[in-house]
Amino acid sequence: MRRTLFSLLLKERDLLRWEVFCVRFAAAGRELASETGNRRLATTSVGRTTFDRWSSGTWFGRPRGEAAQILQHMFGHTAAELFSPAPGASGSSGAPELAVARIGSRWPTSSLLLPAGGPTGIWDIAGRRCLDGTSAAVHLLPVTKRGESAHVRDLSQDGLHDLQQFLRPARRGFLVGVEEGHHDVNLYVRDSTTARRTTLPDSPAAGVISIPSAYLLDDLTYGILWALTQLDDGLLADDQALDAELHLLDTYLSLPRSAPSQLLLDLTTAGSSWMGSAFCARHVEQELADATEVPVFWTREQSGEEAACWLFFKHKLDYLRSLERFHGPATQTVRVFCLPEAEVARAERYEKVLLLLAIALMERFGIRVRVVPKPEYSEVDGVALVPGRRAVIANWVRVPGGALWAAGSTSSRGELRTYASVFDDAQSTDVLVGEDSASRLRALAGYLGLDWQWLTARCHELGEYGAAGLVRPRSRLLAVEALDEALLFLGKLTCA
Numbered sequence: 001m002r003r004t005l006f007s008l009l010l011k012e013r014d015l016l017r018w019e020v021f022c023v024r025f026a027a028a029g030r031e032l033a034s035e036t037g038n039r040r041l042a043t044t045s046v047g048r049t050t051f052d053r054w055s056s057g058t059w060f061g062r063p064r065g066e067a068a069q070i071l072q073h074m075f076g077h078t079a080a081e082l083f084s085p086a087p088g089a090s091g092s093s094g095a096p097e098l099a100v101a102r103i104g105s106r107w108p109t110s111s112l113l114l115p116a117g118g119p120t121g122i123w124d125i126a127g128r129r130c131l132d133g134t135s136a137a138v139h140l141l142p143v144t145k146r147g148e149s150a151h152v153r154d155l156s157q158d159g160l161h162d163l164q165q166f167l168r169p170a171r172r173g174f175l176v177g178v179e180e181g182h183h184d185v186n187l188y189v190r191d192s193t194t195a196r197r198t199t200l201p202d203s204p205a206a207g208v209i210s211i212p213s214a215y216l217l218d219d220l221t222y223g224i225l226w227a228l229t230q231l232d233d234g235l236l237a238d239d240q241a242l243d244a245e246l247h248l249l250d251t252y253l254s255l256p257r258s259a260p261s262q263l264l265l266d267l268t269t270a271g272s273s274w275m276g277s278a279f280c281a282r283h284v285e286q287e288l289a290d291a292t293e294v295p296v297f298w299t300r301e302q303s304g305e306e307a308a309c310w311l312f313f314k315h316k317l318d319y320l321r322s323l324e325r326f327h328g329p330a331t332q333t334v335r336v337f338c339l340p341e342a343e344v345a346r347a348e349r350y351e352k353v354l355l356l357l358a359i360a361l362m363e364r365f366g367i368r369v370r371v372v373p374k375p376e377y378s379e380v381d382g383v384a385l386v387p388g389r390r391a392v393i394a395n396w397v398r399v400p401g402g403a404l405w406a407a408g409s410t411s412s413r414g415e416l417r418t419y420a421s422v423f424d425d426a427q428s429t430d431v432l433v434g435e436d437s438a439s440r441l442r443a444l445a446g447y448l449g450l451d452w453q454w455l456t457a458r459c460h461e462l463g464e465y466g467a468a469g470l471v472r473p474r475s476r477l478l479a480v481e482a483l484d485e486a487l488l489f490l491g492k493l494t495c496a
Contacts, residue, residue: 006082007055009075016115018051028074029066041066049124052113054083056100096121096140098185099178107222107350112138120166123174128348130305131230132269136172139163141209143177143188149210150177150188163209167196172229172474177211187217189225191472214461215470221462223350224483225471227308234270235475242271242477249279253286257408259401274477276396276405277309281319283407284384287392294326295384296423297335300397302343302378304351307358310482312473317482320365327366334368336426340375344448352448353455357486359444363437364489370430371444377422381406385419438493453494460491 033041044066062083114121123138143150173192188211252258384392395406432440
C-alpha cells in the first residue's frame with residue numbers, strides 16, 4: 001500500500017503541522033475566493049481531526065466541495081489525484097499505515113489518527129444511535145504470531161523507550177500489534193494498563209512484549225472494545241454527579257410511579273443509562289420480593305448499544321442472580337426481546353455480536369429467551385409480569401418524553417390481560433426454536449446473520465483469556481465478569 005500524494009506533498013512542503021497547514025490553506029482560500037467570486041472559499045477551514053485523517057497517508061475518503069477546490073489551488077492536483085497512491089511511491093507500508101487502512105475501512109465507527117504516519121496517535125470511536133463516542137491513545141507495533149501470542153518484533157532501544165513513554169501516563173490507551181501478510185494484515189489489541197507492568201523500565205520482564213492471539217481485532221473484540229470504552233468514559237465523566245445523586249434512587253423507590261426528567265441531571269448518555277438501569281433493577285427486585293409465582297419479562301433492548309449494558313453494568317449481574325430464586329427443576333423465567341427484521345438489517349455485525357452475547361448471558365442463568373420479530377411490539381413496556389396478579393413496569397430504554405426511566409406497577413385486570421396476550425403472542429411467534437440453549441442461540445445467530453461456528457470458536461478462545469486484558473474498565477460501576485460468563489458459556493457450545 002503506497003502513501004497518498006497529499007501526504008508526500010505535505011512533507012515536501014513542510015506542512016505536516018496542522019497549525020502551519022491551516023495558515024496556508026486559509027490564504028489559498030481567500031486568494032481563490034477573490035478569483036472566483038465564491039465568498040465561501042474565504043471562510044472554509046479544516047479541523048485538526050480531518051487534517052490528521054487526510055495526512056495519515058491512506059486514501060479512504062477524500063475532500064469535496066470548497067475544500068477540494070482550495071487543495072487543488074494549493075497543490076496543482078485534483079482531490080482525486082491528491083488522495084490516491086502517489087506515483088512512484090514505495091509499494092511497501094509500515095505497520096501504522098496498514099492499521100489505519102484496515103480499521104478505517106472495516107469499522108466506520110472507528111478511525112486511527114496518526115500524525116505524520118508515526119506509531120503513536122489517537123483512536124477515535126464514534127457511537128451510532130445511543131452512545132456518545134470517545135477516544136483513546138494508541139501505540140502501534142509490528143508483531144509476528146507464534147503459538148498463542150503475537151510477539152513484538154524488531155523493537156530497538158529507541159522503540160522500547162517510546163513504548164515506555166506511551167505506557168507511563170494514567171490514561172485510556174491501547175497497544176495494537178500489526179501482523180503484516182502478503183495481501184492482508186491482522187491486528188491484535190491489548191489494554192495498555194495490562195502491558196505496563198511488563199514494559200516499564202523497573203519491571204524484571206522489561207522488553208518482553210506480546211499480545212494473546214485471542215485478542216485478534218475482529219467483530220467480536222471490536223464490539224466489546226467499542227461499547228466498553230464509551231460506557232467507561234461516559235461513567236467516569238459522570239462519576240461525581242452520579243455519586244452525589246444516588247439518593248434519588250431511594251427517594252423514587254418510595255413512590256408508586258415515577259418518570260423523572262433527564263433535565264434533572266447533567267449526565268452523559270452512559271450516565272443516564274446507568275441511572276435508569278440501576279433504578280429499574282431495584283424497582284423490579286422490590287416489587288417481586290413477595291412474589292411466589294414465576295414472572296415473565298419483556299425487555300426493550302433492540303441494538304448492540306442498548307444490550308451492551310447487560311454485559312458491563314455491574315448491577316446487571318447482581319440483578320440476574322437475584323432472579324435465580326424463581327428457577328427450579330421444572331420452572332424458569334422467560335424474557336422476551338422484540339427484534340424486528342428492519343432493526344437487525346441496519347445493525348453493524350459487531351452490534352449483532354453484542355446483542356447475542358447479552359442474550360447468551362441470560363440463557364447462561366437459566367432464563368428462556370424468546371425473540372419476537374413483529375415491529376408493532378417495539379414499544380411494549382419493559383415489564384415483569386406475575387400472571388394474573390401484577391405487572392411491574394420498568395422502562396429505561398428509549399423512554400418517551402426524555403425521562404430517565406418510567407416505572408410503576410399495576411394490578412388492573414384489563415392491563416394484566418393486555419400484557420398476557422402480548423406474552424402469549426410472543427410464544428407463538430418466537431424465532432428461537434429449540435428445547436435447549438444451544439439450539440436457541442444457534443437459531444438467534446442465524447436470524448442475526450452471524451456465523452455460528454466462527455462466533456462460538458472465538459468466544460471459546462477469548463473466554464479462556466478473559467476480556468480484561470483486551471479492555472479493562474476503570475469505572476467502579478462496570479465489570480467484565482458478566483461478559484466473561486457469556487463468552488465461556490458460548491464457547492462451550494462450539495460443537496453444538
